[in-house]
Amino acid sequence: MTRTTGTPNDPTRRDRIIDAALTVIAERGVVGTTHRRVAEAAGVPLGSMTYHFDGMRDLLVAAFTRLAESMSARYRALLDAAETPQQARDAVVEIICGPGLGTPRELLLIYELYAFAERTPPVKDVTRAWMRASRVALSRHFDARTARALDALVEGLTIHNSMDADPMDRRDVAAIVDAISA
Template structure:
């Protein structure tokens, strides 16, 4: 149970703390994301952090959950707008090459999430939920095996392109997406949603 029983004076404070945690993680990494730094970035007292969170661990889990949900929403919006497989392929290319995965801050936060999850199993549920959401969005257009392959492709290309001095071009990404999904069978109606 968190802190005191009286209500918050600033209803936006909890969200501000979570966003500040993501900013601090992006700048200093998980190991540098101390409660003191996060409180300072959020413009709140260190003591007031205990009102909203049982500790640093809970705050990190909630911050990474927010990141995963935000990324999933952007991913899903592009795929939901696709009316057919051709448009779904174009959406996958946009996810890889556009700002959905390509924002430097989001990439750094994703790397931090993966590294933190490798060391702390409590975050595996967050990552697992994110992967299931991504595959479900892809599953509206592609069979389960292809959706899984495309999801891995999204992450792989995004990571490689962010690190490579000669990133894969949009045209080459599109060719690979086409090749991976060429033999895909349409999803069965009873597996949609």
């Protein structure tokens, strides 16, 4: 049985549903995400799902958009704080190796996002917008080609390091970032 919270005019309900969708996706994958599971995790009546979203695809787009925007904001903040080329390179290394981006839960959600995006054009648009935002943040410090290469490096090394029994250490990542951005 779902528990209800708030009044019928609950202004946080939609956001709670989106956050709950990310929780359910992280626990069960996109394929195991249902309206009933999300409603239960959000503590809302099942009817709220169709009130706030035009089906599961709409909910998943909203959830993956929230993930992308949240991670992109933290990524951008690290790069925005950089004032010198070396600080910008250090920020890229931090994005790849630091604890603040790419938590195990977020990485799991990213894997789900990529797989689902390949078959779902609106979600593919979310990933493309995220890539553009990453490149814009990098382009404050690097030319367009270097920004694109560094963006691909961030994606690739983050995924590899999360799955590798012997992940690349920070010193080696810094050497690669230096080589690409030289």
